[in-house]
Amino acid sequence: MQKKPRNPDNFEIELDAQLCFAIYGAAHAFTRTYKPLLEPLGLTYPQYLVMIALWEEDDQPVKAIGDRLGLDSGTLSPLLKRLEQSGLVARKRDRDDERQVRISLTAKGGELRHQATGVAQAIGKAVGCSFDEAVTLRDELIALKQRLIKAGE
Amino acid sequence: MQKKPRNPDNFEIELDAQLCFAIYGAAHAFTRTYKPLLEPLGLTYPQYLVMIALWEEDDQPVKAIGDRLGLDSGTLSPLLKRLEQSGLVARKRDRDDERQVRISLTAKGGELRHQATGVAQAIGKAVGCSFDEAVTLRDELIALKQRLIKAGE
DNA sequence: CGCAATTCAATTGCGCACAATCTAATTACG
DNA sequence: CGTAATTAGATTGTGCGCAATTGAATTGCG
Structure with missing residues (x-):
């Protein structure tokens, strides 16, 4: 995935849009993963x-x-x-x-x-990354969110 | 942020839920950042x-x-x-x-x-992190999404 | 004190997001 | 060939997510 200078006559999705799209997709994937687990509740x-x-x-x-x-x-x-x-x-x-x-x-x-305890376990398994990785990712996302909020005054 | 063993009688949000919540929040922050930029279009x-x-x-x-x-x-x-x-x-x-x-x-x-070129620039500024950081975060999110999708068969 | 500004919740209206269902068109198979 | 299975898109119904408005309660200020 190479980064080219912006060229209005040869449009490519910018990294910002890719990042946004990745978050958008991950958020939806999360809600889809939760859905069948929460349905019984x-x-x-x-x-x-x-x-x-x-x-x-x-x-x-x-x-x-x-x-x-x-x-x-x-x-x-x-x-x-x-x-x-x-x-x-x-x-x-x-x-x-x-x-x-x-x-x-x-x-x-x-x-x-008490019935909900199984949900978190199932999600933890689906997330499928180490504790440290999850902590890092969580903190990066929180920081990103803070910057976005701050940028919007 | 310490991690304690799960205790059904002393509930704390698990890391998985925190990660999910961070993504949820970041996704909303993104759409809120885009909203005023896209409104003129x-x-x-x-x-x-x-x-x-x-x-x-x-x-x-x-x-x-x-x-x-x-x-x-x-x-x-x-x-x-x-x-x-x-x-x-x-x-x-x-x-x-x-x-x-x-x-x-x-x-x-x-x-x-052509009118939309300013949008990506404004988002890039709001994201406020380096190119490499954004790439890493994007790839982590894509990987996470893939794992979630895979876990749901 | 008394009026204005603020705060909290509810409501309305619009636009996703998605499951379920429906119709029509196409493809697969006996 | 003809029927069954599949595919594409639209529609319906439910539930967010958020801006804007409303109304009631509270607070602030002269």
Whole structure:
């Protein structure tokens, strides 16, 4: 894969686009790998992320979950309603600040954590690289994300 | 960031989940970075990917574009209709195999390529890492994607 | 105190992403 | 040859992801 100078009359995908495309593809590959593992739990991948956030710390406001996952209320409101309908979480207004809706795990939602342990193991196997490699890649991606966010002010 | 053995009664996000989450976040950061750059061109990011594919090789069947980008007809059909309505591409049945719909650039679609040169430059700047770093990261991601796909048979 | 600005969540609208299903065209095979 | 299997694309339905708007609650400031 050689790098040629940009030539508007002889277009090639630039490295930046290749990198972006590689991330795009890897992200989709991840969600596709998670899908069959999460299906028995009745969760989609973004719902699983929300459950992880709640397993780490129960009874959080929507805003806190959104900050953690980088999602806004337009995404979370319907998603949380579906989790509520599945009987995994409860939604109640904070008494001290009635603007906030606090999300808490139901007994069923808390127990799902045990069924989910197999998921991480299966993913670890599918990732198929060493611990150190995974750490490095994770940190590079986090750094890249930070630079992109910073570049966008 | 220390690694502790898995303990179902004291849950922590596993490295695999952290890696997945990092990719998820980086992918979103990329699309957010592209968004304001592509807006003046009247393109979304997936539409931009399709245009790149067509700038590389004009007059492709939907299937070929889908294979290139990892998208199916359920995603591409409406997307291509929008590109057609924007006057950037034309859709016509292949005469030799009427199952296929060939997508070709209009004059307007071809010219858009010149306006798009600034996009890659801006992304390159936002990515903010060296050429070698970007190459390495790209290749690691491609390898990871391949392993994930392979693990899913 | 009282009004303006801010914050939080919900809602609306648009555009992917993908499974499942459908139709039409082509190819394979007995 | 003719039927079955395959292939291409479109359609439908569900669920994100995000911008923009709304409405209610809270905070800040004169």
